[in-house]
Each structure stands twice: as structure tokens, then as C-alpha cells.
Amino acid sequence: MKSWIAFWNILKKDVRNYYLKPPNISWGIIFPLSWTLMQLIRSPGGSIIELLPGLISMSVLFGTTSMLAVTITFERSGRSFERLLLAPISLNTMVLAKIAGTILFGMFNAFVPVIFAGFLINLSAINWGIVLLAVLLIAITSALTGLLIAVSAEQVFEAQTFSNFFRFPMLFLCGLFVPLSSLPGFLRPVSYCLPLTYGTDLLRGAMKGMNTLSPVLCFGILLAFAAGLFLICRQKINRNWIL
Amino acid sequence: MISVVNLQKKYGSFTAVDGISFEIQKGEIFGFLGPNGAGKTSTINMLTGLSRPTSGQITIDGIDVRKQPKKAQAAMGIVPDESNLYNEMDGFDNLCFCASLYGMRKDERETKARQLLEQFKLKDAGQRPFKAYSKGMRRKLTIAAALIHSPKILFLDEPTTGIDVESSRQIREMITGLKRQGTTIFLTTHYIEEAERICDRVAFIAEGRIVASGAVPELMAMISQGHAIHFVTDKNPESLIGGLKARFEGSEVTIRPDHSLVMASENRVPLLPIMEFFHSKGIDVYEARELRPSLEDVFVRLTGIESSVLKKEKEKGGSR
Numbered sequence: 001m002k003s004w005i006a007f008w009n010i011l012k013k014d015v016r017n018y019y020l021k022p023p024n025i026s027w028g029i030i031f032p033l034s035w036t037l038m039q040l041i042r043s044p045g046g047s048i049i050e051l052l053p054g055l056i057s058m059s060v061l062f063g064t065t066s067m068l069a070v071t072i073t074f075e076r077s078g079r080s081f082e083r084l085l086l087a088p089i090s091l092n093t094m095v096l097a098k099i100a101g102t103i104l105f106g107m108f109n110a111f112v113p114v115i116f117a118g119f120l121i122n123l124s125a126i127n128w129g130i131v132l133l134a135v136l137l138i139a140i141t142s143a144l145t146g147l148l149i150a151v152s153a154e155q156v157f158e159a160q161t162f163s164n165f166f167r168f169p170m171l172f173l174c175g176l177f178v179p180l181s182s183l184p185g186f187l188r189p190v191s192y193c194l195p196l197t198y199g200t201d202l203l204r205g206a207m208k209g210m211n212t213l214s215p216v217l218c219f220g221i222l223l224a225f226a227a228g229l230f231l232i233c234r235q236k237i238n239r240n241w242i243l
Numbered sequence: 244m245i246s247v248v249n250l251q252k253k254y255g256s257f258t259a260v261d262g263i264s265f266e267i268q269k270g271e272i273f274g275f276l277g278p279n280g281a282g283k284t285s286t287i288n289m290l291t292g293l294s295r296p297t298s299g300q301i302t303i304d305g306i307d308v309r310k311q312p313k314k315a316q317a318a319m320g321i322v323p324d325e326s327n328l329y330n331e332m333d334g335f336d337n338l339c340f341c342a343s344l345y346g347m348r349k350d351e352r353e354t355k356a357r358q359l360l361e362q363f364k365l366k367d368a369g370q371r372p373f374k375a376y377s378k379g380m381r382r383k384l385t386i387a388a389a390l391i392h393s394p395k396i397l398f399l400d401e402p403t404t405g406i407d408v409e410s411s412r413q414i415r416e417m418i419t420g421l422k423r424q425g426t427t428i429f430l431t432t433h434y435i436e437e438a439e440r441i442c443d444r445v446a447f448i449a450e451g452r453i454v455a456s457g458a459v460p461e462l463m464a465m466i467s468q469g470h471a472i473h474f475v476t477d478k479n480p481e482s483l484i485g486g487l488k489a490r491f492e493g494s495e496v497t498i499r500p501d502h503s504l505v506m507a508s509e510n511r512v513p514l515l516p517i518m519e520f521f522h523s524k525g526i527d528v529y530e531a532r533e534l535r536p537s538l539e540d541v542f543v544r545l546t547g548i549e550s551s552v553l554k555k556e557k558e559k560g561g562s563r
Binding site for chain 1: 292294314316323329330331332341
């Protein structure tokens with residue numbers, strides 16, 4: 001019960017202090033919107049429904065990885081993060097509370113292109129249950145990737161650099177806008193080592209029936225990625241931050 | 244309340260804390276003094292569970308900190324050497340947030356936050372963001388945040404460094420008030436006179452080792468040799484040196500550059516005969532006081548470090 005009080009208040013503090021700030025809200029709206037418009041202008045005849053899975057994945061990825069990495073590194077440099085390490089709450093509660101805000105922010109980012117698309121095309125054929133679960137799992141794995149970056153970075157600029165190092169290759173490697181079948185053969189194994197590949201495939205299946213892997217397999221792999229990343233992050237925090 | 248046995252911390256080949264041991268009783272103010280790099284913060288970090296000891300034992304309130312750090316942390320309030328609350332949040336929200344980390348319910352934490360803001364004279368600043376606080380106010384709010392869950396033990400790392408005189412005084416009063424209520428306090432400070440004023444016991448740490456520890460009067464007794472009285476007179480008493488030595492056998496008499504006189508002897512000498520001697524020579528005494536070694540003298544003698552160096556190091560922003 002007491003852990004829940006701490007969990008809820010860490011989440012509420014992060015949402016208020018970081019995610020509800022005007023620059024972040026505007027980023028959450030403008031970034032996915034401009035990518036949607038850019039894709040539509042680039043290929044006027046292109047189908048919005050075909051673009052949507054990639055846009056959703058990209059919005060979640062960019063929203064979550066940078067936010068968590070930057071906010072944690074920021075709190076660590078100001079030493080306010082020590083308050084969480086010194087509080088009588090388990091490391092699991094603390095990690096879950098920190099990623100919860102980012103996951104919510106990532107999910108908010110995901111639905112900006114969806115709302116925009118809703119004005120242009122009929123979205124009634126979409127399997128929303130799978131979309132919601134896929135977005136949630138993409139947000140969780142991306143948030144944990146952000147946390148992993150935060151554990152490895154000392155300064156905010158380092159966190160930003162590491163985030164970009166991960167994110168931009170993922171745009172091309174995870175089938176967001178370039179189908180995996182079009183990638184050179186040597187790059188495909190790399191694609192299948194990235195969680196976003198499975199999330200995007202799930203979204204493609206739920207929106208257009210264009211998935212290449214079984215949804216059950218994708219969910220399983222994403223859950224395995226989430227559990228693995230969580231354990232690695234927890235271990236790294238324990239080792240790097242409690243010296 | 245706190246028991247430390249053979250505590251050691253190594254970073255690679257560097258030994259930051261080298262097998263220190265001490266005990267702190269309930270309701271005691273324990274001062275931990277030493278220069279930068281002596282191992283003070285490494286020790287605090289191990290005691291509070293922010294760092295793992297290489298070897299040794301730490302027991303706090305009967306809890307083995309190495310085995311159950313989270314359980315031990317529930318009994319502690321920690322004030323780091325930097326005021327590290329959340330800049331964007333106001334004073335009241337900062338206190339309520341810190342309380343929530345200890346599982347306090349909303350009504351409980353709001354009541355306690357209001358009470359602490361009142362106690363620390365920050366009531367009017369309660370709705371202002373932390374970033375708008377002065378250094379003294381930031382320090383006071385950081386201490387209030389450490390007290391929000393009424394801890395049994397309070398760790399204070401340099402609580403008064405770099406803040407105004409009035410805030411320092413308020414913090415010292417708060418520390419002694421907490422002691423009266425039974426809170427155990429572990430204090431590190433660069434201000435030796437502050438430790439002398441408020442600490443029950445003190446330990447000096449240098450190069451990771453405790454070079455001396457004990458009650459403040461005990462430590463002072465370690466370096467005091469005999470008794471000395473300082474006299475301020477209306478005329479230069481230099482001509483009296485020979486007479487004083489002859490009249491009070493075994494006394495050492497010296498004149499200071501300000502023409503005051505210091506008379507030292509193995510045993511205590513009653514004042515009246517000396518005053519009569521001065522009077523008989525036509526010299527009026529304006530002031531006579533016993534000279535006692537200060538804690539600062541003890542520190543300098545034992546560590547070989549001038550206390551002014553200690554203060555300068557901190558003011559330059561150097562830590563540990």
C-alpha cells in the first residue's frame with residue numbers, strides 16, 4: 001500500500017514537472033503531425049493507412065526514449081534523483097514509477113497521427129484492441145531503452161546523443177517506412193533484434209492485415225524484450241548508481 | 244542507535260574509508276569532521292545505503308544496513324551537502340512529495356508540511372517555486388524535507404555551509420531542539436566552532452581513518468597542558484614578568500603583541516593573589532580569563548590541517 005503511494009506520487013510529479021510542460025506537449029503534437037504531413041506530401045498518392053503504423057511507432061519511439069533519458073539524467077545532475085534512491089521504496093517500484101509517465105507520454109504521442117488520420121480516412125476497420133496493446137508494448141520497450149541510455153549517460157547531452165544513436169537507425173531498420181523485405185540481407189538479422197520491428201508488424205496487421213509474423217509471436221517477443229530490458233535496467237541501476 | 248565496525252570502502256586501488264569504527268547513542272549529536280577527501284561523504288553514503296561498503300558492518304536502529312538498506316532508510320532523514328529538491332515545484336509540494344516517498348497519506352503529509360513550513364519560518368514562501376528560494380531558504384526546506392516523516396536519525400551533511408548568519412542560527416537551534424526530542428543526529432561540518440557548540444561527541448577523520456573521537460571536553464583535555472590565564476591591563480605589564488615569576492613559582496609569563504599578559508602554570512593558581520600583585524604595582528586589570536584549548540586547536544594538533552584551510556576548501560566548492 002505504501003509503495004503505491006510513492007509510485008503514484010513519483011508518476012504524478014513526473015507528469016506535472018516534465019510531460020505536461022508546453023514544450024513537451026507541443027513536441028508531442030507537432031512532431032508526429034509534421035512527419036505525417038511530410039510523408040503525405042512526399043507521396044501524394046500514398047495510402048494514409050499504410051503510413052500510419054510507421055508514424056505511430058516513430059512517434060512512440062521518439063517521445064519515450066528521449067524523454068526518460070533526459071529527465072533522469074537531468075534529475076541525476078541536480079542530485080534530486082538521490083531522493084528516490086534514498087527513499088524506502090524498492091528499486092522495482094522506482095523504475096516502474098519512472099517509466100510509467102514516459103509510457104503515458106508515448107501513448108499520447110502515438111494517437112496524434114491516429115486522430116489526424118481520423119479526419120481524412122475511415123478507421124473503422126482497424127482492430128483497436130491490438131493497436132492499443134501494440135502501442136503499449138512499444139512504449140514500454142522504448143521507455144526501458146531510454147532508461148538504459150539514462151543509466152549509461154552522465155550528462156543530459158550524452159543522453160541525447162545516445163538516444164539518437166539508437167533511434168535513427170531504428171527508423172530504417174524496423175520496417176517503419178521501409179519494408180523489411182527491401183532491406184539488404186545482412187541488415188535483416190539486426191532488424192529482428194530490435195523490439196520496434198515486432199511492434200510495427202503488429203500495427204501493420206491490426207490496420208491493414210499486412211503483418212509478416214504471427215501476432216502471438218510478436219506479443220511474446222515484445223513481452224520478453226520488456227522483461228529483459230527491465231531486468232538489465234534494474235541490474236545496471238543497482239550497479240552504477242548504488243556504488 | 245548507530246554502530247559501525249571496521250567499515251572500509253575502496254574504489255579500485257584507492258581506499259576512501261579505511262576500517263573505521265564508532266558508535267552513536269540515541270539522542271546524541273555526533274560530529275564528523277575532516278578535510279575534503281577525508282572520507283566523510285563516502286561514510287555517509289555507506290551509512291545511508293547510497294553506497295556499498297567493501298567490508299565492515301553498519302547497524303542502524305538494530306537493522307543491518309548491508310542486508311536491509313530499505314528498511315534502515317525508513318528510519319533516516321538525510322540532508323545532503325547540496326539542497327537537492329525539485330526546482331519546478333513549490334515548497335509545500337516538495338515537502339508533500341518527499342512525504343509520499345515514505346508512504347505517508349495525503350492528509351498526514353499536508354498537515355506535516357504546513358507544520359514544518361511554519362516551524363522553519365517558510366510559511367509565506369510555501370507557494371513559491373524552490374528555484375526562487377534564497378540559499379538559506381533552500382537549505383531550511385531541504386532539512387524540513389528530511390524531517391517530514393519524523394525520522395529517528397538525521398544525517399546532516401554540511402547543513403550551514405554558505406548560508407546567512409540568521410539561517411545558520413535557526414538551523415543550529417533546530418538541531419539542538421531535535422536532540423531534546425530524542426532524535427539522533429550525525430553531522431558533518433567544516434565549521435569546527437559549530438561542532439564544538441552543538442555536538443556531544445566528535446570524530447576527526449583524515450585519509451579515511453578516524454584519528455580521534457570522543458566527547459568534546461575529552462578531546463580538548465587531550466591537548467591541554469596545565470592552566471593559563473590571560474590578563475588585559477591598563478598599562479604594559481612587561482616590567483612585571485620577573486616579579487610574577489618570583490612570586491608565583493613555576494609559572495611561565497609571556498607578553499602578547501597587544502601587550503596583554505599570559506600566565507601559565509602546571510597547577511591552578513587562585514586569582515586574588517595575582518590581582519593583588521598587579522594592584523600593588525599600580526596596574527589595573529580590566530579582564531582576566533582562563534585560556535582553554537578549542538576544538539579547533541585539537542583538530543589542528545591531531546590532523547595537522549589548519550581549520551581555515553577546511554573552510555576555504557568548502558567555499559571554493561570542493562567537496563570530498
